[in-house]
Amino acid sequence: MRNAREFNFDGLVGPSHNYAGLSFGNVASFNNVKSASNPRQAALQGLAKMRELAARGFAQAVLPPQARPNFRLLRRLGFSGTDADVLAQAYRESPVILACAYSASPMWTANAATVSPSSDTADGRVHFTAANLNNKLHRAEEHIQSTRTLRALFANSDRFVVHEPLPSTPAFGDEGAANHTRFASAHGAAGVEFFVYGKVEFDPSAPSPKKYPARQTLEASQAIARLHGLDSARTVFASQNPDVIDQGVFHNDVIAVGNGNVLFYHEQAFANEAGTLDALRRALAGVDADLQAVRVDTNMVPVADAVASYLFNSQLLSKPDGGMALVVPHECRENAFVSRYLESLIAGGSAIDELIEFDLRQSMRNGGGPACLRLRVALTDDEAAAMHQGVIMTEDLYAKLVPWVERHYRDHVEPKDLADPQLAIECATALEELERLLGLPGLYELN
Numbered sequence: 001m002r003n004a005r006e007f008n009f010d011g012l013v014g015p016s017h018n019y020a021g022l023s024f025g026n027v028a029s030f031n032n033v034k035s036a037s038n039p040r041q042a043a044l045q046g047l048a049k050m051r052e053l054a055a056r057g058f059a060q061a062v063l064p065p066q067a068r069p070n071f072r073l074l075r076r077l078g079f080s081g082t083d084a085d086v087l088a089q090a091y092r093e094s095p096v097i098l099a100c101a102y103s104a105s106p107m108w109t110a111n112a113a114t115v116s117p118s119s120d121t122a123d124g125r126v127h128f129t130a131a132n133l134n135n136k137l138h139r140a141e142e143h144i145q146s147t148r149t150l151r152a153l154f155a156n157s158d159r160f161v162v163h164e165p166l167p168s169t170p171a172f173g174d175e176g177a178a179n180h181t182r183f184a185s186a187h188g189a190a191g192v193e194f195f196v197y198g199k200v201e202f203d204p205s206a207p208s209p210k211k212y213p214a215r216q217t218l219e220a221s222q223a224i225a226r227l228h229g230l231d232s233a234r235t236v237f238a239s240q241n242p243d244v245i246d247q248g249v250f251h252n253d254v255i256a257v258g259n260g261n262v263l264f265y266h267e268q269a270f271a272n273e274a275g276t277l278d279a280l281r282r283a284l285a286g287v288d289a290d291l292q293a294v295r296v297d298t299n300m301v302p303v304a305d306a307v308a309s310y311l312f313n314s315q316l317l318s319k320p321d322g323g324m325a326l327v328v329p330h331e332c333r334e335n336a337f338v339s340r341y342l343e344s345l346i347a348g349g350s351a352i353d354e355l356i357e358f359d360l361r362q363s364m365r366n367g368g369g370p371a372c373l374r375l376r377v378a379l380t381d382d383e384a385a386a387m388h389q390g391v392i393m394t395e396d397l398y399a400k401l402v403p404w405v406e407r408h409y410r411d412h413v414e415p416k417d418l419a420d421p422q423l424a425i426e427c428a429t430a431l432e433e434l435e436r437l438l439g440l441p442g443l444y445e446l447n
């Protein structure tokens with residue numbers, strides 16, 4: 001087994017972070033529509049999480065935000081003239097499309113891509129596929145920059161491959177790592193890749209939600225497994241419980257999280273709980289690991305409370321000195337069921353023996369918790385040395401990014417501000433400087 005570490009690539013929140021209610025099926029996004037956001041605070045909250053986890057010895061990196069507004073999208077939809085004209089016309093005729101073009105949603109990097117580490121793939125390289133996110137207009141073009149960014153960071157083709165995204169059509173709805181978990185006895189050991197889907201496009205009799213959309217299809221998950229060269233004996237596909245999608249569980253990472261040999265999940269997470277656990281146990285036996293299932297019952301934490309607190313949208317991290325820490329948002333402490341449950345969990349003798357809590361309220365109000373904000377990339381020491389080094393979170397990088405945020409970000413954005421041409425100029429200026437700070441010239445196609 002090779003020595004490997006799990007890097008968490010957190011999304012740096014972009015300067016246009018706002019609440020536009022764009023995600024039907026995501027309760028928080030809907031409830032906070034049109035309230036005022038604070039992009040500066042959002043970015044600083046995310047950076048504080050990265051800094052503390054890096055200081056604790058976890059491998060931590062940053063994924064840069066994307067250029068906003070998305071003028072390419074606006075012009076493709078017929079808004080024309082100068083940039084200022086485009087913004088004014090879009091605001092007048094379709095403020096919701098303008099909000100889509102301005103969304104800072106790439107901050108949720110769990111949706112940026114699916115990643116398979118080299119110990120799982122047939123060719124021994126790390127494989128990435130950017131998610132097409134085709135279920136929502138405001139996210140459907142993220143894959144263009146995500147692919148470009150991943151290719152800039154993981155440019156060494158002897159070690160890394162960044163595939164083209166899947167076709168952007170409902171049959172291949174793909175939301176990336178939010179519906180993908182990897183189990184292994186250690187980050188560098190052969191692992192089991194676990195894909196959870198919400199519907200089967202070509203089998204209308206398969207379970208699917210009635211009220212809210214299922215964003216991930218089985219067909220998409222299978223295509224990723226093929227592209228990444230995964231071994232079928234070490235790959236498990238499971239259907240999400242459609243009833244919980246209809247209660248606001250729009251990604252599996254809102255109701256389950258895994259790490260090492262541990263699956264922390266709600267009893268209602270899967271359409272077939274026993275069958276899913278059984279398939280995982282069998283696959284894990286093939287890599288000499290025993291599944292440790294930490295099940296949360298409905299009478300301990302009702303689904304509505306899991307969704308409101310984001311208990312399962314936590315990061316489960318293997319600590320350098322053994323044991324696992326659960327990284328949760330403050331909202332978990334504020335929910336009576338969840339807070340009580342967490343106390344019993346830590347005292348209960350499972351592998352999870354510590355809680356780390358963060359204030360991520362700005363992101364949480366759009367339905368993005370600690371796990372949404374990060375993309376996991378397990379890398380051997382050689383692979384880590386071969387990736388772009390300028391995005392690794394250090395005290396030095398943190399000390400550059402905080403003043404950068406303070407220089408460029410507003411502390412108040414409400415819907416009417418999206419019509420202000422000055423905001424677009426501020427966003428472009430910020431990213432031009434960020435390219436230099438991260439040592440990534442040409443990262444963006446800035447005009």
Ligand SMILES: N=C(N)NCCC[C@H](NC(=O)CCC(=O)O)C(=O)O
Nearest residue numbers: 020021022023026029110178251372
């Ligand atoms: N669970 C994971 N991994 N990611 C959370 C993504 C939240 C995101 N919210 C938004 O896109 C809201 C944007 C707005 O309404 O302004 C989404 O629904 O896709």
